[in-house]
Amino acid sequence: MNKEFLNQIIRERRAIFPSQYNDKPVSKEFIKILLENANWAPTHRLTEPWRFKVIQGEAKDRLGTFLSDTYTDITPEESFSPFKHKKIKDKCTAASSIIVICMQRDPKERVPEWEEIAATAMAVQNMWLTCTANEVGCYWSSPALIKYMNEFFEFEEGERCLGFLYLGNYNKDKTLNSKRNSIEEKVEWHD
Structure with missing residues (x-):
C-alpha cells in the first residue's frame, strides 16, 4: 500500500457541492464500489448500522419536489x-x-446509539475518500428536512435518515482549497 497516497487522499478530501457538478453521470459501477467500501467501516459488535438508498433519474426530481414542498409546508411565511x-x-x-x-438501530440495543451513528459516519467517510481518490465530487448534507424522510420512504423500525450524500463529476481545473488549524492546538500529550 502506498502510504503517501493515503495521506494525500485524506488531506485532499473536500466537499464538492452540487452547483459545481457537470453533466457527466457517475456510473452505477462506481456507486457499487462506493457502497462496498462503505460496508467495510468499523462497527462495534458488528451491528453494521449503515443503510443506503440510491436516488437516480426521476426519483431525484421526486425527492427535490418532496423536500422543497416540505420546506414550504413547515416554514412560517x-x-x-x-x-x-x-x-x-x-x-x-x-x-x-x-x-x-x-442508520438502522440495533434492535437489541447492544451498543449506545452514538456508536451506531459514528459507524455510519465512518461508512460515509469511506465513500468520501473513495470519491476523492477517483476525482468524483460529493457532499454530505444533513438539513433539518431529514426528519420528514419517513413521509417519503418506508423505513424499517429503528431506521432513520442522517442525511444525503450528493454525487457528481466536476471540472478538475479549479483549485479546491481548505485549511485546518495546527493539530498541536488540539492535542495534549501526557507521559
Whole structure:
C-alpha cells in the first residue's frame, strides 16, 4: 500500500457541492464500489448500522419536489426564502445521484446509539475518500428536512435518515482549497 497516497487522499478530501457538478453521470459501477467500501467501516459488535438508498433519474426530481414542498409546508411565511426553496430543488437536479444515508438501530440495543451513528459516519467517510481518490465530487448534507424522510420512504423500525450524500463529476481545473488549524492546538500529550 502506498502510504503517501493515503495521506494525500485524506488531506485532499473536500466537499464538492452540487452547483459545481457537470453533466457527466457517475456510473452505477462506481456507486457499487462506493457502497462496498462503505460496508467495510468499523462497527462495534458488528451491528453494521449503515443503510443506503440510491436516488437516480426521476426519483431525484421526486425527492427535490418532496423536500422543497416540505420546506414550504413547515416554514412560517415570514421566514420563507424563495432562494432556499429553489436551492433545495436545484441540488437534487444538479446531482448525478444522491445516496440517502440512514442508520438502522440495533434492535437489541447492544451498543449506545452514538456508536451506531459514528459507524455510519465512518461508512460515509469511506465513500468520501473513495470519491476523492477517483476525482468524483460529493457532499454530505444533513438539513433539518431529514426528519420528514419517513413521509417519503418506508423505513424499517429503528431506521432513520442522517442525511444525503450528493454525487457528481466536476471540472478538475479549479483549485479546491481548505485549511485546518495546527493539530498541536488540539492535542495534549501526557507521559
